[in-house]
Amino acid sequence: MSARIRTLVCVVLLGVALGCPPPAGARDAAGGRGKPAAAAAPFWVDPDSAAARQVREWRRQGRGEDAELLKQIAARPVATWPRWDDPGPDVERAVGSAAAAGRRAVLVAYNIPHRDCGQHSAGGAADAAAYRAWIGAFADAIGDGQALVVLEPDAVAHMVAGCTPPEYHPERLELLSGAVMRLKQHPGVEVYLDAGHSNWISNVSDVARSLRSAGVDRADGFALNVSNFQTTESEIGYGRRLSELLDGARFVIDTSRNGNGPLRGGADEAWCNPPGRALGRLPTTRTGVEGVAAYLWIKRPGDSDGTCRGGPPAGRWWPQYALGLARAAAANDDGKPGG
Secondary structure, eight states: OOHHHHHHHHHHTTTTTTTOOOOGGGSOTTSSOOSOGGGTOSBOOOTTSHHHHHHHHHHHTTOHHHHHHHHHHHTSOOOBOOOSSOOHHHHHHHHHHHHHTTOBEEEEEOOOTTBGGGSTTOBOOSSHHHHHHHHHHHHHHHTTSOEEEEEOTTHHHHHHHTOSOGGGHHHHHHHHHHHHHHHTTSTTEEEEEEOOOTTTOSOHHHHHHHHHHTTGGGSSEEEEOTTOOOOHHHHHHHHHHHHHTTTTOEEEEEOTTBTTOSOOSOOTTTTSSOTTOBOOSOOBSOOOSTTEEEEEOOSOTTBOSSSGGGOOSTTOBOHHHHHHHHHHHHHSTTSSOOO
């Protein structure tokens, strides 16, 4: 049988009768044969992520034990954070590869002007016009594909907390609302507007008011705990309080690094590369909790929070920290990520 005919038959018969190779999503991201990604979530696992490349490198170096530990990250669906100059190539690759694997991409739009209040991830688009062009390119790159987008981590919370100067608030709310509408022009896109986390702003009414102004009513819900370490239980409680003020809006929780909860003891910058943290609950849409649309690994485990505690610049891959997260997760009672 010719290769072309065999391929066609494989498609028709779903690969069962002829023993066709499994789809890309059925292999773990490090290149070995593992459980299908769908067992954990309907989301795409990047076979060329920094963690997957590190696994392959450590195997070549004979660091087999470390490589196996790091597969806890490499084999899981983790969000893509497209570049700030041109998001198109990163978005197209993630959405296209996810579609080929029968999965959905998880993306983070993070380029709002005056981002991060001048801290480790300071920057963002130069002005409102630049941001509109950027989010338009982001949305266009998704096209007819399937994607879940977490929109602008910290953008709303920084306004409510008073970190972002008041003169920027009206423009930011307009940009966020416009971004929601622009992304929702694509039927295959879910949008979750970031809402901070449970240990940040106690007055949920203020957060809800700003989320409404930012367009949450036109989105699919809101996101919690992005790049933070609060426990899943605390985020569920906080999310439910916020949801009650938003007509029952659903929410997603970043569980990528909350397996041991937040750093205790009042340490400075407890959010920035804290030691002793662990991977959290695996990404899934089957949360079993009413109102919680998904647990996601939004922050890429192993990417630095900034140059604190000896880390590289924010967003840079830090294999030692990644290994620590995986090792701590393996040491938990059940040997699996918790949180």
